[in-house]
Amino acid sequence: MKIIRVEAIPYAIPYTKPLRFASGEVHTAEHVLIRVHTDEGLVGVADAPPRPFTYGETQASVTGVIERIFTPHLLGLDVFSRERIHAVLHRTVGNPAAKSALDMALWDLAGQSCGRSVTELLGGWADRMRVSHMLGFDTPRRVVEEAERIRATYGISVFKVKVGRRPVRADLDVCRALRETLGDDVELYVDGNRGWTASESAAALRELDDLGLTLAEELCPADDVLGRRRLVRDCRVPFVADESATTSAEVTRSLLDGDATTISIKTARTGFTGSQHVLHLCEGLGAAVVMGNQIDGQLGTVCTVTFGAAHAASSQRAGELSNFLDMSDDLLTEPLTISDGTLAVPHGPGLGVVIDDDKLVRYRQDR
Template identity: 70%
Template sequence: MKITQIDAIPFAIPYRKPLKFASGEVRVAEHVLVRVHTDDGIIGVAEAPPRPFTYGETQRGIVAVIDEVFTPQIVGLTLLEREVVHARLDRTVGNPTAKSAVDMAIWDALGQTLGFSVTELLGGYTDRMRVSHMLGFAGPAEMVAEAERMRESYGISTFKVKVGRRPVDLDIAVVRALRESFGADIDLYIDGNRGWTAAESARAMRQMADLGLLYAEELCPADDVLGRRWLVQQLDIPFIADESVPTPADVTREVLAGAATAISIKTARTGFTVSQRVHHLAEGLGLDVVMGNQIDGQVGTAATLAFGAAYARTSRQAGELSNFLDMTDDLLTTPLQITDGCLHRLPGTGLGVAIDPDKLSRYRTDH
């Protein structure tokens, strides 16, 4: 079970249409496939999606830090020395998705070695999750049409609506159009990606008070310390902290400050090892948890599902597991399938995913 090699392979797959939100937009999945090799011939895999407008990472930066910094510190350790790996990765500031991909690839390799799925290794609560689909910026008619397509094609009935535009009324019109079109047949929550001020957020929430929203997520910046606390105190639905809580310490600060009442866990930024810490902290604090999406491809989505299905708390809510559908292709030999609004854990050990070598060769950008 000794780690002998780590690969960081950049690849690029276009999206069918730009995905737009308050903090940026994504047109191409310029991600990094991370592979951890062992002396038993096992290869664990994970996906690192750089989001420079959120975490400051780039595709080239992820490859460089894995090749030049992390690999020399990790090669020679065993798959069981995950806490040693975590401590060594933690010496380097930042780089959350690079660290997380290395961590998850190690867990995938461990599951394959021991003959268990990652979900079973983590907790084994269930084998599936309900799916929430993220709707990016567009007009009311276009967003309603996309939601209808997701309902008809995949049975999805929970939607996360990206907001945070100005004027505020535009986003309010979109959310209202969705509710009026589908009534109580769908669940809705909103995500501002820090795009509004606290005052704009409060006004928008007052105008949407009759729409039965499940959550409001990152409507205004966490750096607006007093404004955010003032906003959260007014709300009668949970306020999700997402990009403001990348570590357990950040979760503690935001919750104790009254700036959040729920959290989003994204394995793309906390891997499995740190996500466990965040989950257990949320459990101790009694927080709602949503499994978030980093606009992952299918490898990253399989990782989110593996963690979310492992625990009762994370599987309670629909997880953001469908945005790989917006990509024109992917890397897996057997694609993920959403049926009846659910995504089932892939059979097999580890994450259960297998990389198609021809597709990897076609889309990798380091030739």
């Protein structure tokens, strides 16, 4: 089954409210839909969500590198020759979202061709995951109101709280209000997106110690080598590396150097192939993982739950699978549904999704 055409389609869908966190603010999902066409008539799809303030990619860079650099070397290659295809992609440095989307579209094609879901091909551990919901910057009252609404509507009881603001007190008050209002049956963890210093992070964790937080993610920059190492050494909960550990090599250095004890896996950043490399590396080193969110829409969320549900190790914690709830619309013909705090892997071969062509026409940015 040969690759005969690759499309990189930029599209934009507004959020119902802005997403605010230490490394940026997002009002519109400006993503790129990837479609890989084959000589057998099958089309694989995936989503590339650029994060310019984290990885340096934009819509223009994703479409440009795929159309001008990658596609000319991919045409005519067999879909199942993933090692050869990855060798082509890795000749170009960076561009993680563009490379990952191509990888996942190829896995979608592999599943379609043999009539099995990608979850089954990757490991087949489960058919769903528990969901964690991300709470962005806002006042304590508004954050608590959102958490209560999400719990009542979707049965979600795991919340990732964005922190990293100055003054630090603003975030501490939010965390305390959540615990006091939601009670002890709700899981809370924090993500700083490198917004605090190591000393600020240590002081904040000491003050939040009685809240029973379960994870602390990227509270300070990994560039502060000694400060970060001291923080992780003294941290009483697992410390998660996310944007500071984006490749297998970075994950290895992060864990062995004491920069983190747990790793966030994002399929939008490492695809399915690279994510398996990271997962197996973490298993070998005895480090836990959490399935992260790269401001994904529904298609990106499908990829996350597809991978997370496929493996025992990535299914242990709730995955960050609800970001799409804040989008005003999406591209799938069958919208995702979160119920009883879980999200199921779509039925059907490959990723099990179909793109709504009318919506794509409405939201695409290149016409």
